[in-house]
Amino acid sequence: MLSTAQHSTHLMQVEHIAELRERVQAWRAAGERIAFVPTMGNLHAGHLSLVRAGRTQADRVVASIFVNPLQFGANEDLDAYPRTLDADRRQLSETGCDLLFLPSVREVYPRGQDTQTRVEVPGISDILCGASRPGHFVGVATVVCKLLNMVQPDVALFGEKDFQQLLVIRRLVEDLAMPVEIIGVPIARESDGLAMSSRNGYLTPEERALAPALYQALKATDEALRAGEPIARAERAGLDALDAAGLRPDYLSVRRTEDLDPAGSEDRALVILAAAYLGRTRLIDNRRVALE
Numbered sequence: 514m515l516s517t518a519q520h521s522t523h524l525m526q527v528e529h530i531a532e533l534r535e536r537v538q539a540w541r542a543a544g545e546r547i548a549f550v551p552t553m554g555n556l557h558a559g560h561l562s563l564v565r566a567g568r569t570q571a572d573r574v575v576a577s578i579f580v581n582p583l584q585f586g587a588n589e590d591l592d593a594y595p596r597t598l599d600a601d602r603r604q605l606s607e608t609g610c611d612l613l614f615l616p617s618v619r620e621v622y623p624r625g626q627d628t629q630t631r632v633e634v635p636g637i638s639d640i641l642c643g644a645s646r647p648g649h650f651v652g653v654a655t656v657v658c659k660l661l662n663m664v665q666p667d668v669a670l671f672g673e674k675d676f677q678q679l680l681v682i683r684r685l686v687e688d689l690a691m692p693v694e695i696i697g698v699p700i701a702r703e704s705d706g707l708a709m710s711s712r713n714g715y716l717t718p719e720e721r722a723l724a725p726a727l728y729q730a731l732k733a734t735d736e737a738l739r740a741g742e743p744i745a746r747a748e749r750a751g752l753d754a755l756d757a758a759g760l761r762p763d764y765l766s767v768r769r770t771e772d773l774d775p776a777g778s779e780d781r782a783l784v785i786l787a788a789a790y791l792g793r794t795r796l797i798d799n800r801r802v803a804l805e
């Protein structure tokens with residue numbers, strides 16, 4: 514069933530691991546391949562592009578919606594995080610998702626989230642977003658490891674918008690020898706360049722008008738690098754552009770694509786990653802640059 518066509522399905526929903534396993538095992542017994550798209554809900558076109566990509570890779574697509582408390586810091590937006598289940602279900606069904614896994618916090622963390630086994634991917638979890646959000650990637654790695662073990666898909670799809678998250682997950686799957694292929698899906702953007710994100714909904718109309726400056730700063734940094742500017746100078750110009758546009762940069766940094774180590778002048782495969790605050794909203798974005 515390797516097709517990208519719009520395909521409406523009857524979306525099944527399960528809340529418990531036992532029912533999930535039963536359903537997925539029946540498909541597998543019939544020789545079908547399974548793709549998995551984990552999300553935190555409040556779905557937009559970026560999430561749906563992951564579901565569509567899943568349909569090109571497998572016969573069945575399973576999505577999950579779980580707002581994972583373990584990846585939110587004490588002062589972050591766990592309670593405010595938008596929950597729009599009816600609209601999410603409709604969109605998943607219209608996009609050809611077969612099964613929605615909607616576990617409770619208790620189903621995922623029966624022992625309590627603070628006392629259960631954790632998964633830590635050292636080094637790469639501590640830089641960039643990990644430096645600003647201590648513990649965040651332990652929360653992500655732990656829940657993704659659990660969700661992959663619950664669903665046991667052949668492939669799992671993650672957005673390149675969360676580029677550092679994607680590398681953390683690739684590393685965890687490799688290190689723990691998990692039998693699943695991880696696929697990165699390109700960033701879906703609004704027409705003005707802003708990367709789609711559930712958190713864009715927090716922006717006031719005035720902030721929303723300023724938000725594309727994050728993407729513009731990445732493009733300007735990209736152009737500076739291609740024009741042969743030294744990395745430190747290109748980064749400085751990108752940060753200044755964010756300041757000038759009224760955003761409060763957390764970081765803008767040019768890294769090696771493969772491991773997110775700081776890039777040097779000899780590196781060719783680069784990624785510019787940035788995070789910035791607009792009011793109380795923290796936005797992230799990135800852009801890959803392949804130098805000649």
Ligand SMILES: Nc1ncnc2c1ncn2[C@@H]1O[C@H](COP(=O)(O)OP(=O)(O)OP(=O)(O)O)[C@@H](O)[C@H]1O
Binds near residue numbers: 670
């Ligand atoms: N604009 C996008 N393009 C491609 N993939 C995306 C995009 N936004 C989110 N995703 C991917 O969708 C999956 C679920 O992400 P999540 O539910 O956190 O959505 P989000 O919009 O990124 O929310 P948040 O605002 O919390 O970052 C992740 O793999 C994420 O990278």
Ligand SMILES: CC(C)(CO)[C@@H](O)C(=O)[O-]
Binds near residue numbers: 552553584653
């Ligand atoms: C991968 C994920 C679903 C884990 O909670 C989350 O971090 C996200 O939505 O990107």
Ligand code: BAL
Binds near residue numbers: 584675678
């Ligand atoms: N989209 C990444 C999940 C998070 O920010 O918590």
